[in-house]
């Protein structure tokens with residue numbers, strides 16, 4: 128696809144050959160938003176509504192190198208989900224950038240509503256929340272996460288680098304590009320003096336990769352307070368097309384624990400209660416709970432038992448990975464498992480189950496389908512292909528928490544295209560995909576905020 132600036136150039140003479148007011152405007156418009164903030168202060172720019180698509184395309188094209196610089200800064204701060212110090216540093220950078228874009232910014236610490244799971248670190252990272260007050264009536268929530276799956280120290284082996292049309296770095300696709308997209312989207316709105324939205328709220332959390340123990344409640348609460356939610360996980364692979372997702376999988380972990388009784392395996396095996404035997408029985412009798420055509424999957428993936436060879440094991444544990452397409456299926460699967468474990472092989476053993484709801488599914492609703500169609504129309508105007516996927520494919524994201532208590536549209540995949548999330552090497556984003564997607568997200572926020580992209584508000 129030709130770059131937007133390329134398209135713009137074919138339709139317009141070079142900037143330095145333009146004269147008069149248009150030339151002044153275009154020369155200003157082609158500076159990055161960071162600089163544009165200064166020229167906006169001069170108040171000589173036409174109001175946002177008067178800006179044409181080619182003008183916006185030129186602005187977004189000029190924003191792309193600035194966004195790459197931001198990405199370098201974000202990638203060079205290691206921020207694994209358990210790296211509290213790194214998360215504090217990246218949160219401070221994100222907070223300052225949102226303040227610069229005109230937001231009222233709060234750093235939010237994990238609270239008493241934290242949902243603790245087996246892998247929740249002792250100290251979870253802070254959240255950055257920013258509110259931008261407009262003059263219109265519609266409220267938009269923008270979300271992305273600043274934590275990664277990578278532990279401290281990996282940056283030295285895999286630093287940020289640009290090779291050809293790709294920018295590489297750990298966490299660059301998942302989800303530092305999403306953070307950078309939101310920062311630059313807000314900077315562009317400020318630079319262009321777009322204020323006809325009611326309110327835009329930005330929430331950047333630091334615990335998405337560990338199933339959002341601290342941010343899940345706030346995501347649900349904020350989702351319910353806004354007219355639309357846009358989530359900035361990556362939206363498509365390197366070769367394209369750009370994609371939006373209306374559905375994601377719900378993810379849970381079923382953890383079985385069996386207590387038996389230890390005894391000498393050679394001298395007095397009959398005095399023991401073999402927890403490993405009981406666990407094996409439990410796993411086999413709970414191996415048929417998957418129902419793939421209905422989007423339900425339960426697979427035992429981890430088991431451990433015993434300590435040394437000559438002792439009848441007193442403890443055995445196993446975990447299953449659970450995926451569902453509908454929120455209610457969590458309850459159904461948990462109930463089925465609880466019923467199954469009543470049937471024991473060794474009556475003296477104790478069997479217990481914990482069912483960790485790691486994240487709910489996102490289900491495609493009518494409002495999301497309508498907003499996605501609007502996004503597709505905006506994309507078509509830009510010459511972009513935007514594919515809308517309404518079936519989950521096994522992955523889960525924070526969009527689902529934001530959708531849990533609202534009928535408002537929630538769209539996932541507003542981030543740019545890339546590859547290699549969680550891959551430990553070769554994670555990258557496609558540089559030439561940045562400007563079109565940034566522009567699309569910006570125009571979608573403007574259309575929602577001004578009320579053009581949503582049905583009329585109920586009285």
Ligand SMILES: [Zn+2]
Pocket residue numbers: 272301302335360
């Ligand atoms: Zn992610």
